[in-house]
Amino acid sequence: SVLADQIAAGEVVERPASVVKELVENAIDAHATQIDVLVLESGVQSIRVIDDGDGIADDDVLTAFKRHATSKITSRADLFRVHSLGFRGEALPSIASVADVVLTTSTGTTGTSIHYRGGKLLKQVPAALRQGTDITVTDLFFNTPARLKYLKSPQTELANIVDIVNRLALSYPGVAIRLVHNSKELLRTAGRGDLQQVIAGIYGVQNARKMVAIEGKTADYALSGYVALPELTRASRQYITVLINGRAIKNQQLTKAVIKGYGSKLMVGRYPIAVIALTMDPLLVDVNVHPTKQEVRLSKEPDLAKLISTTITDRLATVNL
Ligand code: ADP
Ligand code: MG
Incomplete structure (x- = not known):
């Protein structure tokens, strides 16, 4: 009706x-x-x-x-x-x-x-x-x-x-x-599958050039994406994008995990630019929580948070600031 x-x-x-x-x-x-x-x-x-x-x-x-x-x-x-x-x-x-x-x-x-x-x-x-x-x-x-x-x-x-x-x-x-x-x-966007190019279109070429690729994996999850070094980041939490199986989601714990991954490399009051794409068995994520489907329930949220923060920390440790 x-x-x-x-x-x-x-x-x-x-x-x-x-x-x-x-x-x-x-x-x-x-x-x-x-x-x-x-x-x-x-x-x-x-x-x-x-x-x-x-x-x-x-x-x-x-x-x-x-x-x-x-x-x-x-x-x-x-x-x-x-x-x-x-x-x-x-x-x-x-x-x-x-x-x-x-x-x-x-x-x-x-x-x-x-x-x-x-x-x-x-x-x-x-x-x-x-x-x-x-x-x-x-x-x-x-x-x-x-x-x-x-x-x-x-x-x-x-x-x-x-x-x-x-x-x-x-x-x-x-x-x-x-x-x-x-x-x-x-x-x-060009539609050629180049994530870094899309990032450049959204956050500026200068910023995109300084973003570093990250990759991580556990038995349950695969992670790939880009993180920007803290110095060129201002703005807000808006600039952190977490994708699960191609869906941009809102999840406090995972956003916190991204920020945690930067550790002391992130100046107080600053937020990073980060695009974190996670793939997993759909059984591990329930998207049918809210009609807008932006909130999700994850079966092993702490494991996933740990993967995110350690992947970022390890990668940033290899980058010369
Ligand atoms: P849902 O996306 O949850 O299936 P929607 O109300 O958004 O429900 O759309 C209803 C149905 O209409 C879809 O399942 C799909 O079959 C069809 N549909 C809607 N938009 C498009 C589109 N742009 N191209 C092709 N099919 C579409
Ligand atoms: Mg629809």
Whole structure:
């Protein structure tokens, strides 16, 4: 029902950046190699995401807007072995329940264009498009004024969008991602799988050049990434990105482990730039904790924290400051 979708939207769609996150994740799950994110007025006016992914078959388009309809997992067992970014089947119906959504999609042969507003299906017509999906979300929260009122300043909402897209770009260096706000290009990655190049695009070439590659391994986990030397780092915890199986996550203990790894090489009050990509058996991580899927439960968190901090410490010990 529209009401259930709006309730779910309260959790999945907090702000424009949440919409951007869900749409870009869907494009990545659909194997897109190029994703364009076009945003107007911090996403409050419109958010458009264009991808060259698999597209949605004509017969499946309506289903995609039904709650808990996901094409990504089919059994309860899959829930504990999630390989895709999405799996809850909540994003599209949630977004469509609190905004105006036009989605045009094609699997390469035929295509469909569908229009929802406030959870109501207004139109569905055949449409021509090259393979991929083009979705535009306008009038976000038009029917939930309280939510609209609680949005922060346009600068803050835009900063949230930039942060989300940056993290997705860092997570998927093999996908060419472009972010444009009010016709100003804020990010463009090449999609050639070069993480250091993506880091350069986000944190500056100068900083990227001084980042050192790290690598570590235990029986359960593999770690790779880059850390910057403390002297060129200012800013905040925002600059620490921890990825688990390709998903940027929020985890206090692991963030602390990164900082701990720097030891005395990190000046008081400073945060490092670090991109830490962890891979592990999906069974060791539960991503089904919160609708935004940014929080995770880890079965052996202390082991993982130790791997992170010692890998960084050992590597920085070999670098001449
Ligand atoms: P979830 O991602 O959790 O499966 P969503 O509500 O985000 O749920 O999307 C519902 C379904 O719509 C997806 O399972 C997928 O089949 C389809 N879908 C959504 N966006 C895209 C896209 N950009 N390209 C291809 N398929 C998509
Ligand atoms: Mg999704």
